[in-house]
Amino acid sequence: MSKATITNSxxxxxxxxxxxxxxxxxxxxxxECRVCPRLVNYRESVAKVKKKQFLKWNYWGRPVPGFxxxxxxxxxxxxxxxxxGGNRTGRVFTGDRSADFLVKAFFEAGYANHPRSVDANDGxxxxxxxxxxxxxxxxPDNKPTIEEMSNCAHFLKSExxxxxxxxxxxxxxxxxxxxxxxxxxxxxxxxxxxxxxxHGLEIDLSDGRKVFASYHPSPRNTQTGTxxxxxxxxxxxxxxxxxxxxx
Numbered sequence: 001m002s003k004a005t006i007t008n009s010x011x012x013x014x015x016x017x018x019x020x021x022x023x024x025x026x027x028x029x030x031x032e033c034r035v036c037p038r039l040v041n042y043r044e045s046v047a048k049v050k051k052k053q054f055l056k057w058n059y060w061g062r063p064v065p066g067f068x069x070x071x072x073x074x075x076x077x078x079x080x081x082x083x084x085g086g087n088r089t090g091r092v093f094t095g096d097r098s099a100d101f102l103v104k105a106f107f108e109a110g111y112a113n114h115p116r117s118v119d120a121n122d123g124x125x126x127x128x129x130x131x132x133x134x135x136x137x138x139x140p141d142n143k144p145t146i147e148e149m150s151n152c153a154h155f156l157k158s159e160x161x162x163x164x165x166x167x168x169x170x171x172x173x174x175x176x177x178x179x180x181x182x183x184x185x186x187x188x189x190x191x192x193x194x195x196x197x198x199h200g201l202e203i204d205l206s207d208g209r210k211v212f213a214s215y216h217p218s219p220r221n222t223q224t225g226t227x228x229x230x231x232x233x234x235x236x237x238x239x240x241x242x243x244x245x246x247x
Contacts, residue, residue: 019070019162026158027065030136033155036148039137046083046138060090066132066159067092073128073167073243074111075160076102077176079216080135080144087138091120092131101217102131102172105229109236130163132156134179149179157183167209168239173216177201180211199227200235202242210242 034040047061064081078098081087085096093099099117106129107115113125135144135152144152156179160166171177174197181194181203189205201213214235215227222228 019164022158022162023070026155026162030063030065030155033063033136035151036137038145039135039139039148042140043087043137046087051084051088054084054088057088059088061087062090063136064090064092064133065136066130067094068126068130069128070130070163071165072126072130072163073165074130074170074239075163075166075168076129076131076170076172077156077180078131078133078172079142079175080133081138083138086133089119091117092133093117094122094124095119097219097222098217101222101229101232105232105236108233109240130159130166132159134176144175149175153179153183156180157187167243169209169211170235170239171211171213173214173218176216177211177213184211199231200238202238212239 043063044061047059050057050059064086078093081092082096082098085099086092086094089095093102094117103112103117103124104115106112106126111126111129113127114123116122117124134156135148136155137148137152139145139148160169160183169180171180177197178194181190184190184205185194189207189209190203190211191206195201195203197213199213199215201211203211203213205211212235214232215221217227217232220226
């Protein structure tokens with residue numbers, strides 16, 4: 001199969017050109033980044049060795065930019081690309097079981113045009129949601145270091161600034177939550193001690209936005225019942241209500 005192309009949903013084209021241009025420039029910077037030697041070596045080694053079921057794929061093997069609607073009221077932040085998901089397909093939350101869980105929930109809530117995220121050319125469009133990750137490269141054992149998180153933080157900060165119509169930040173998992181809250185504290189949008197992570201946590205920011213936290217939709221969580229479809233759907237319902245949006 002051919003290498004994936006970087007695409008966002010068509011909703012990007014309804015945005016002011018300055019925001020669109022800023023995002024395209026940021027995405028280029030993300031994709032070209034080689035700051036973290038450990039992550040560069042790992043993402044490229046995974047792309048060479050591949051997984052048996054994906055031997056015919058030409059893996060992306062580079063940092064993975066965000067995807068979706070930059071006018072969206074909701075920004076969703078995950079941990080990092082999966083080795084044979086985003087690192088293979090070139091699109092965040094695409095081509096793995098976490099993507100299956102997440103995009104199905106988005107579709108049922110009216111935020112996606114179809115329920116599956118298979119590859120970067122599958123026609124998926126997100127409306128009202130922009131999805132990204134705290135760290136743009138796949139990390140060994142799904143565990144970025146503090147230094148790697150810090151090196152990637154300016155990318156996430158730029159995305160939060162470009163998506164300036166957002167009213168809700170949904171963090172998937174403890175790492176994404178911690179990374180996001182550190183940035184928000186640095187920007188003086190939250191002055192208290194960062195609350196302990198828990199599913200369903202809701203935090204008010206000084207600029208009127210809200211942060212919500214969810215368990216990450218990893219197979220480990222969804223297969224053990226730590227995170228169920230009903231739990232995540234209920235959280236999306238709460239977010240919809242906070243936005244004044246009917247379910």
